[in-house]
Amino acid sequence: MRATVVGSGVAGLTTAIALQRAGWQVHVLTAAPIETLTSHLAAAVWFPTHAGPPEAVTRWGAHTFDVLAGLAEQPGSGVVMRESLALYRSAPSVPAWATAVRELRPATAQELPSGYAYGLRFQVPLVEMPIHLPWLVDLFSASGGRLRFVRIAALDEVIDDGWSEVVVNCTGLAARELAQDRSVYAVRGQIVRVTNPGLTLSMRDEQHPSGRAYIHPRTADCILGGTLDEHRWDTDVDLAEADSILARCREIEPRLYQADVLEHIVGLRPARPTVRVEESVTGPGRARLLHNYGHGGSGITLGWGCARDVVALATLVS
Template sequence: MTTSRATVVGAGIVGLAAASRLLDRGWEVTVLADRSTAESTSHLAAAVWFPTRAAPRDRVLAWGATTFRELADQARREVPGVVMRESLALYREDPGEPWWSAAVEDLRPARRDELPGCYSHGLRFTVPLVEMPVHLPWLAEHVAGRGARFVTRRLDTLDDAVGPTHPADLVVAAPGLGARELVPDDTVTPVRGQIVRVANPGLTRSVRDEAHPGGRAYVHPRAHDVILGGTLEEGVWDATPDPATAEAIVARCTDLVPEIADADVLDTVAGLRPARPTVRLERAALADGTPVIHDYGHGGSGVTLAWGCADEVAELA
């Protein structure tokens, strides 16, 4: 019996999750990308489960709930880089029940003594946090250890993923922002995100305010550092960190968590999220008739949706 061959285009979290699920189904997998996993946008992500800049809501909720369960299980199994993190979302008005609440297991209103002085409402819950510089290399090695082949090569078009020297029975297109040129799909646009990394003064709880007057703000502690964010700059292609933006991020994050005011700044980075009006997850075909499953356009929700989307990719395959 001949084993079916799949080429996954993209080595970020979405591509690696899809590759893992195809391996589960017995596919022979090649992961093809123009850069290493360590150079992917996923590697820069704050990577806390929280639906951000992704639609449509019904599918995002389903994919997000599946991913939540998978990452929670990975945390229980002590998969490197994956932990469950207590979280506090802050609001100036009663938020009601968030649309994503069905995916979270322990959502409750915050008590008054849990809120910083300028906030009147909050929600407490626990969600997965993935420390990407630890987890992504582990996941790539895990996928390779199960037989996947990694090839670094730049494609001009998605059709170039299949050829006489590299045949495939299926292509999974998970190239992130690269989908704009490869597919091509001009609805794919960048959403620039800048973060600041500071030394961890002993924090263990994530805190966020998506509607801070100065811009969205979040404080996500990891093992040895804290990620402070961030920005959602639609259509901006420049990934050069901006010092003034970094100062503003630290200032508004200090409103949330005063303990980080004197934390040493380790570095600041910016990346381009691969956004689209809706996530594209569907079957199509390349010019030569080879089936392709598109899996891109996750915006700021790659980590939040990756495993739910990967399960659907495996079903479609």
């Protein structure tokens, strides 16, 4: 069984590895080095964001959580289990993702920053993508996978290449053109990377009056965010927005006043009304075409769950 995965972001690599584990010989096509991809830029903490449909997101997210928790035990994977605190200004309902996370409980008054009356404590995977993506590539290659740098103009080039039995479209935003899917749109995200002044707790406030705020400590730095700008395609750094991100994150965690700004980062998340994991009919004598894209801000959160569904589709009649 031979499959070609088009796209080498987190969706493409997890799909490729999942197919390998199911017995497939797999090639991955990428148009650019992995360090230039949106996946490489992501803050990458497990947390369902800007993706649907809800029932599938819950299922995909739960499976991905379990896989990432296992990877956190493997040295060099770039995955750690991170204590987290979600902040609220009014009493929260039980979130849909609650069944997947570990040790969910109400935060105590002593654990809450000034100005907050409610919070939820839990533990989730945090993935350092500059470490994790190369680790996935090495894992894929060690199992006989082939990564090819090829820029295609149409998926038909791969469907009709004579080698592939199944082609999996994991092209993210490029699916807007390659799959002629006009429902795909960009969700611009701007973050700030700063030195870590000794933080070990991830914190987030999704309803901050000045915009979303999150603080994700990593090994050698912290990621502060961030924006969720629908249908905005530019990747220019907005310095006023950067100042606002810093201000609201420092409001939550004053120790960030001690942190030095290392870098401003802007990336485009590939969104659509719902994540697309399904097959398109290609016709007799041609490779089958499966899709796995449109994860919005949840690529790392849904990756292994979506990949499992792709494998199920691929093996359905193969």
